[in-house]
Amino acid sequence: GLQAIATAKRLGAVIEASDVRPAVKEQIESLGAKFLDVPFITDEEREIAQGVGGYARQMPADWMRRQAELVHERAKQADIIITTALIPGRKAPVLISEDTVKAMKPGSVILDMAVDQGGNCPLSESGKTVIKHGVHIIGEGNLAALLSADASALYARNVLDFLKLIVNPEGGLAINLEDDIVAATLLCHAGEVLRK
Structure with a gap:
């Protein structure tokens, strides 16, 4: 995710990024991107957000709902969305719902790099580029x-x-x-x- 931000910034893109881990906020901002902050309401949310070994943990449903609402609103204006969210040993969290894809501009692109673990977008297909609701969805888990x-x-x-x-x-x-x-x-x- 951070490498994608750095590369896109060098190419002149305006970037917004989100992560559950508070420590990543500073890294995102240091690369020149705007951090999309989903505030923590409970102590449980704050504790889970710390992650384990540098990896995120599954957040509570209420926090995920708030994040989905924020991402949905920002996705309406996005030209490209790159998702990389993984949780070790679990299915990748859904970050871009079908309703969000429907709300995006025609010709927009989603690159789902978590597709091999279920995907951050339920419409992505592993190893394929598909067009759904006018949005190009690239399902490539091992782009490197x-x-x-x-x-x-x-x-x-x-x-x-x-x-x-x-x-x-x-x-x-x-x-x-x-x-x-x-x-x-x-x-x-x-x-x-x-x-x-």
Whole structure:
């Protein structure tokens, strides 16, 4: 969640975020996002919100109702909602109800990263992008795993393109000092250090 906030902020987005754990408020605000605060009314809510080992615990039904009302109102204006809420050993809490999806702007996007544990949106489907009530719902629980293959392919392509600049068709080394890329990456040539 925090990484999504940081990335979106760098791209110029206006961000609002919510979390049950009070300690996360400062982290959210330090990244430039507005914290959507759902006040604690009871001592039980305050105690549960502390979490265990850095993870949230299941909040009482009344607090979840208040959070759902706040999220519903804010979701009406959102272009993108990213959900990552998980509770170890339990089904993911529903944060974006079908009624909330119905109230969102057509063309809005929900990225449900908790989909593999039941999802933060009941309309999400694991490994699929679906359109419900005009809203694109991406059900991807392990988004980071998808990036490594793309990053590896991109790196391999860049290495291949670079090798084409310094290897002739016969497979021998052919350094073209006139090529800007080759010249910029060449550290030594003909026994002399060119760059330190």
